[in-house]
Amino acid sequence: MILAAKYARENNVPYLGICLGMQISVIEFARSVLRLEKANSEEFDPHTPDLVVIFMPEGSKTHMGSTMRLGSRKTLFQTPDCIMSKLYNNSKHVDERHRHRYEVNPEVVGTLEEAGLRFVGRDETGKRMEILELPGHPFYVGVQFHPEYKSRPGRPSAPFLGLIMAATGQLEAHDKTQQNGSI
Numbered sequence: 661m662i663l664a665a666k667y668a669r670e671n672n673v674p675y676l677g678i679c680l681g682m683q684i685s686v687i688e689f690a691r692s693v694l695r696l697e698k699a700n701s702e703e704f705d706p707h708t709p710d711l712v713v714i715f716m717p718e719g720s721k722t723h724m725g726s727t728m729r730l731g732s733r734k735t736l737f738q739t740p741d742c743i744m745s746k747l748y749n750n751s752k753h754v755d756e757r758h759r760h761r762y763e764v765n766p767e768v769v770g771t772l773e774e775a776g777l778r779f780v781g782r783d784e785t786g787k788r789m790e791i792l793e794l795p796g797h798p799f800y801v802g803v804q805f806h807p808e809y810k811s812r813p814g815r816p817s818a819p820f821l822g823l824i825m826a827a828t829g830q831l832e833a834h835d836k837t838q839q840n841g842s843i
């Protein structure tokens with residue numbers, strides 16, 4: 661998974677990382693761009709000095725069943741100037757469903773952003789990362805939530821629509837139509 665994320669990032673291949681897929685893109689970015697070779701998630705290597713994905717503080721490691729962060733939660737866009745905000749019809753926030761125990765370490769967010777990754781969607785506290793993008797890449801997106809839960813035949817969830825449009829060269833045209841407000 662890490663090599664796939666690296667290949668997509670370096671070769672401008674559209675990438676949509678969902679949940680663990682977003683966490684993987686953070687690990688890959690930290691290893692390759694920040695040169696933190698041991699960057700990892702607490703889930704895979706709890707003793708690494710470079711924990712870029714951590715166990716969420718409110719979770720319990722002994723009672724797995726009911727401790728996941730589950731269900732619909734609000735993600736606030738930090739800027740209208742990002743691919744995902746446009747795909748979600750320029751909304752200021754989205755409600756998507758979650759199912760995870762780990763999250764991007766809030767302590768490394770500043771360093772990741774200084775190196776070029778952008779966390780364009782966050783929860784209401786601003787400390788939990790929900791959507792990442794890589795400016796300059798045609799479509800490099802990670803989402804901590806699970807857009808598949810709300811995707812329907814004929815009414816695809818925004819991240820999937822974006823991925824397919826980027827892969828088929830239609831994303832730019834779609835963005836322009838959104839800006840003109842004609843959809």
Ligand SMILES: NC(=O)CC[C@H](N)C(=O)O
Nearest residue numbers: 679680759760761762763
């Ligand atoms: N649904 C997932 O991909 C879970 C990812 C990761 N294991 C977490 O709990 O955060």
